[in-house]
Amino acid sequence: xxxxxxxxxxxxxxxxxxxxxxxxxxxxxxxxxxxxxxxxxxxxxxxxxxxxxxxxxxxxxxxxxxxxxxxxxxxxxxxxxxxxxxxxxxxxxxxxxxxxxxxxxxxxxxxxxxxxxxxxxxxxxxxxxxxxxxxxxxxxxxxxxxxxxxxxxxxxxxxxxxxxxxxxxxxxxxxxxxxxxxxxxxxxxxxxxxxxxxxxxxxxxxxxxxxxxxxxxxxxxxxxxxxxxxxxxxxxxxxxxxxxxxxxxxxxxxxxxxxxxxxxxxxxxxxxxxxxxxxxxxxxxxxxxxxxxxxxxxxxxxxxxxxxxxxxxxxxxxxxxxxxxxxxxxxxxxxxxxxxxxxxxxxxxxxxxxxxxxxxxxxxxxxxxxxxxxxxxxxxxxxxxxxxxxxxxxxxxxxxxxxxxxxxxxxxxxxxxxxxxxxxxxxxxxxxxxxxxxxxxxxxxxxxxxxxxxxxxxxxxxxxxxxxxxxxxxxxxxxxxxxxxxxxxxxxxx
Amino acid sequence: xxxxxxxxxxxxxxxxxxxxxxxxxxxxxxxxxxxxxxxxxxxxxxxxxxxxxxxxxxxxxxxxxxxxxxxxxxxxxxxxxxxxxxxxxxxxxxx
Numbered sequence: 001x002x003x004x005x006x007x008x009x010x011x012x013x014x015x016x017x018x019x020x021x022x023x024x025x026x027x028x029x030x031x032x033x034x035x036x037x038x039x040x041x042x043x044x045x046x047x048x049x050x051x052x053x054x055x056x057x058x059x060x061x062x063x064x065x066x067x068x069x070x071x072x073x074x075x076x077x078x079x080x081x082x083x084x085x086x087x088x089x090x091x092x093x094x095x096x097x098x099x100x101x102x103x104x105x106x107x108x109x110x111x112x113x114x115x116x117x118x119x120x121x122x123x124x125x126x127x128x129x130x131x132x133x134x135x136x137x138x139x140x141x142x143x144x145x146x147x148x149x150x151x152x153x154x155x156x157x158x159x160x161x162x163x164x165x166x167x168x169x170x171x172x173x174x175x176x177x178x179x180x181x182x183x184x185x186x187x188x189x190x191x192x193x194x195x196x197x198x199x200x201x202x203x204x205x206x207x208x209x210x211x212x213x214x215x216x217x218x219x220x221x222x223x224x225x226x227x228x229x230x231x232x233x234x235x236x237x238x239x240x241x242x243x244x245x246x247x248x249x250x251x252x253x254x255x256x257x258x259x260x261x262x263x264x265x266x267x268x269x270x271x272x273x274x275x276x277x278x279x280x281x282x283x284x285x286x287x288x289x290x291x292x293x294x295x296x297x298x299x300x301x302x303x304x305x306x307x308x309x310x311x312x313x314x315x316x317x318x319x320x321x322x323x324x325x326x327x328x329x330x331x332x333x334x335x336x337x338x339x340x341x342x343x344x345x346x347x348x349x350x351x352x353x354x355x356x357x358x359x360x361x362x363x364x365x366x367x368x369x370x371x372x373x374x375x376x377x378x379x380x381x382x383x384x385x386x387x388x389x390x391x392x393x394x395x396x397x398x399x400x401x402x403x404x405x406x407x408x409x410x411x412x413x414x415x416x417x418x419x420x421x422x423x424x425x426x427x428x429x430x431x432x433x434x435x436x437x438x439x440x441x442x443x444x445x446x447x448x449x450x451x452x453x454x455x456x457x458x459x460x461x462x463x464x465x466x467x468x469x470x471x472x473x474x475x476x477x478x479x480x481x482x483x484x485x486x487x488x489x490x491x492x493x494x
Numbered sequence: 495x496x497x498x499x500x501x502x503x504x505x506x507x508x509x510x511x512x513x514x515x516x517x518x519x520x521x522x523x524x525x526x527x528x529x530x531x532x533x534x535x536x537x538x539x540x541x542x543x544x545x546x547x548x549x550x551x552x553x554x555x556x557x558x559x560x561x562x563x564x565x566x567x568x569x570x571x572x573x574x575x576x577x578x579x580x581x582x583x584x585x586x587x588x589x
Binding site: 101241247367426440 | 502509512521529531535536547550555557570573575584
């Protein structure tokens, strides 16, 4: 029999319903995998008891004739950006170390209601700011993947949802939550060879999710395949009166609607995504993806998104601006750490607390945000960026006159080694060049693994869809997945 | 335009982040590098373009002005670094 920890979400759900194994066996298997993989540093807090309690509840319900909950018997990982009642939530920061929310985020609450259990809180870039998982107060997450060059360089799992990515790729959990502000689900998914989808902005409630940039932040699932993403997304989505940007719409049955037949679909290839200096392997994979979608019945058309090159600079004004405002709440008064130097007044306490509590990248972004919002620069930077954002969203809207979906690479390279890009913040920001535009426009977008580079590391393909058309995105993802036949996995060394 | 250490300190003060002179000196070139790069946005013609305020068309809902939760004082104070007499406590503000 397949090891329980090798099963997908659908495999666990169906096997549990069929009585092939108990939910407790599954939870115990994953708890042991988590406990045995400390070298990856994927979890900040383990919660084996939470997973076991959910498993026992599922087993008891099944014994009573009810195994119908969509995620009954499935333990998952929870990015430590989601507030979980009674379990420390830190956003990988020192300033929130020891913070135990007395409430549950809407998304995590929905997953528990669906029957899922929690294996632990997953590490991430501090306050979700980063593309490599090197900004966590709790240390770097290590990717389970290694280059095939015989070296043992520790690879970045991508970010910010790098703990989620690493844990899924290493079979420490079958699925996990992620959040995506400028690519934080898709880029790490690509780096470790798994799938992840950022839904349309407003599909998933942001209530109880530690805020980074509120007009961009969106939760989504990460898992080993497209079907599991569909199952997870259904459980995570839905209207929430507590989030004023939540969309008041029914949640479609995405899993039931899965089909890799793309007949009648037009897939646009944005010519501006052929960026200078892109590795030939990325070009080749992109062409392969085009061929796969054509094989699935899609018509391929070239489209133009003329403002693409301005998306990244606009993002690095808008996101820090919103972050500087959102992170103003961490002042040492109501929760988290407090630094109170001898004889300090209130202002001194704020400044000392924030200086000691935030890491360098978080401070850098707060500073940029404060600068672009400050008197004299607000219009030159912030208003200009918001206008450019309108143009970027308009580019996409015009592209939808010619196609139903877009296909692009997910990231401009395979994973890099930890430390390789840390010295240059700007070089790190450029990693998000393909994921940021769709974030600015609030569109659904997913990454699926497409193949390996010469170094033996995974490469991802990105599908972007119309607002609210997650179904077409998932279907195209499925078509790619079926043709890519990606089965490579990291050899266990941890 | 170039960000000098005095500007970095002013921004840090606005952001309520204490920084040393050395940190300000180290941060100035970093911020210059990033701000220099984002200045390319200035070349985009945005004549007649409205700044985006909502990424997906949505109307802001307002809820009824009614009490929806009972008293949760102890829960609200549960994570406070210092709470006294049912309040958040801070250093003396008024002499």
